[in-house]
Amino acid sequence: MTELEKGPRGLRRGRGARERILGASRQLFRDQGINSTGLDQLCAVAQVSKRTFYQHFKGKDELIAEHLRRFDPDILPEVFDRADLTPRERLLAAFDIHGPLCPFIAAAVEIHDPDHPARVHAADYKKAFAARLTETAREAGATDPEQLGEQLALLLDGASARNRVLNTETFATAAAIAAVLIDNAIAASAVPPSAGGNPSTGTGPHARSGGELSRS
Amino acid sequence: MTELEKGPRGLRRGRGARERILGASRQLFRDQGINSTGLDQLCAVAQVSKRTFYQHFKGKDELIAEHLRRFDPDILPEVFDRADLTPRERLLAAFDIHGPLCPFIAAAVEIHDPDHPARVHAADYKKAFAARLTETAREAGATDPEQLGEQLALLLDGASARNRVLNTETFATAAAIAAVLIDNAIAASAVPPSAGGNPSTGTGPHARSGGELSRS
Numbered sequence: 422m423t424e425l426e427k428g429p430r431g432l433r434r435g436r437g438a439r440e441r442i443l444g445a446s447r448q449l450f451r452d453q454g455i456n457s458t459g460l461d462q463l464c465a466v467a468q469v470s471k472r473t474f475y476q477h478f479k480g481k482d483e484l485i486a487e488h489l490r491r492f493d494p495d496i497l498p499e500v501f502d503r504a505d506l507t508p509r510e511r512l513l514a515a516f517d518i519h520g521p522l523c524p525f526i527a528a529a530v531e532i533h534d535p536d537h538p539a540r541v542h543a544a545d546y547k548k549a550f551a552a553r554l555t556e557t558a559r560e561a562g563a564t565d566p567e568q569l570g571e572q573l574a575l576l577l578d579g580a581s582a583r584n585r586v587l588n589t590e591t592f593a594t595a596a597a598i599a600a601v602l603i604d605n606a607i608a609a610s611a612v613p614p615s616a617g618g619n620p621s622t623g624t625g626p627h628a629r630s631g632g633e634l635s636r637s
Numbered sequence: 638m639t640e641l642e643k644g645p646r647g648l649r650r651g652r653g654a655r656e657r658i659l660g661a662s663r664q665l666f667r668d669q670g671i672n673s674t675g676l677d678q679l680c681a682v683a684q685v686s687k688r689t690f691y692q693h694f695k696g697k698d699e700l701i702a703e704h705l706r707r708f709d710p711d712i713l714p715e716v717f718d719r720a721d722l723t724p725r726e727r728l729l730a731a732f733d734i735h736g737p738l739c740p741f742i743a744a745a746v747e748i749h750d751p752d753h754p755a756r757v758h759a760a761d762y763k764k765a766f767a768a769r770l771t772e773t774a775r776e777a778g779a780t781d782p783e784q785l786g787e788q789l790a791l792l793l794d795g796a797s798a799r800n801r802v803l804n805t806e807t808f809a810t811a812a813a814i815a816a817v818l819i820d821n822a823i824a825a826s827a828v829p830p831s832a833g834g835n836p837s838t839g840t841g842p843h844a845r846s847g848g849e850l851s852r853s
Contacts, residue, residue, distance in 0.1 A: 568813075
């Protein structure tokens with residue numbers, strides 16, 4: 422990545438400039454925060470001129486929103502699309518994949534205007550994630566899938582926030598609560614014939630090597 | 638608060654200057670964030686000169702740490718010291734008191750260095766809060782008080798983070814999970830004779846007018 426964008430020639434956009442800007446923002450926003458990252462530094466790390474930056478983004482606000490849209494656009498397909506797991510196992514597997522701090526929480530804390538496009542997207546993502554959990558809870562035969570979906574989403578957010586504050590791993594605590602809630606919600610209702618889940622395995626071991634997650 | 642600190646006369650510290658600086662930081666850090674608040678604005682709102690500021694604080698980092706130390710130093714005494722509630726009721730009452738975003742989570746997200754004094758204090762606070770919950774869980778006769786304390790602390794953090802991202806109220810979800818966990822932990826063990834709690838009331842209504850909380 423030694424090619425340097427030339428500002429004055431910028432009308433012919435460098436093909437990789439947009440991706441370099443987004444790559445730089447991902448790294449800098451994660452390592453030092455959104456508000457602590459200025460455009461000068463961002464352009465320097467991305468190796469683009471300011472002029473090139475403004476050819477790709479109206480400004481930093483648009484970049485932040487696009488930065489978030491790039492995270493996990495399909496909502497954890499590496500968990501929710503796994504055909505080899507029962508719905509109950511997929512609900513638990515969501516607790517095995519996590520990074521140090523959810524970038525949507527980070528953006529929501531850093532950006533104070535709830536109407537900022539990044540805040541709007543963060544809220545939409547969180548709702549879509551809960552909907553994915555709800556849909557899986559329904560497949561698993563949960564009594565009240567919406568309630569279970571929202572509860573599990575809150576646990577994941579709690580683990581992410583608490584991880585950051587304590588600088589230690591707290592997802593195991595969240596997973597243990599999740600196992601109790603899933604057992605309560607599913608044991609109390611009939612498992613649909615198509616689900617094929619075994620209601621008694623919910624609290625069993627479900628660890629798998631935590632793969633890299635795009636949203637982490 | 639019209640008295641203005643005079644920089645050149647600053648050697649005689651204005652008696653209210655330190656409190657005004659802390660009041661301004663509380664307002665500005667909450668409303669626009671820690672990293673978005675510069676010393677110029679902070680001093681202007683606090684009506685102190687830069688010179689006066691530096692007579693009270695070594696710099697912004699020390700101010701941030703002191704700002705956090707001022708929040709809830711006694712760990713929610715309005716809940717945990719209530720003699721009119723059973724231990725079980727106190728555990729649930731912790732979910733009735735909350736603000737828009739926990740300032741310790743906010744600081745931990747905004748400040749990236751885990752060794753920053755504010756980060757260290759935020760982690761200490763969260764541990765102390767979980768210890769308060771654990772102590773109360775033990776009084777309530779929980780099977781594994783440490784586990785229940787850590788679980789309830791995670792739920793509170795999850796509600797706070799999720800509240801912020803969704804810009805909506807999520808503490809009721811956390812409280813409902815808490816009721817399940819408390820019932821599971823306490824129903825399974827004998828209530829100590831001294832606790833006086835009624836194990837069957839855990840999931841009952843526990844709403845009370847959510848008072849203002851210093852940490853909110």
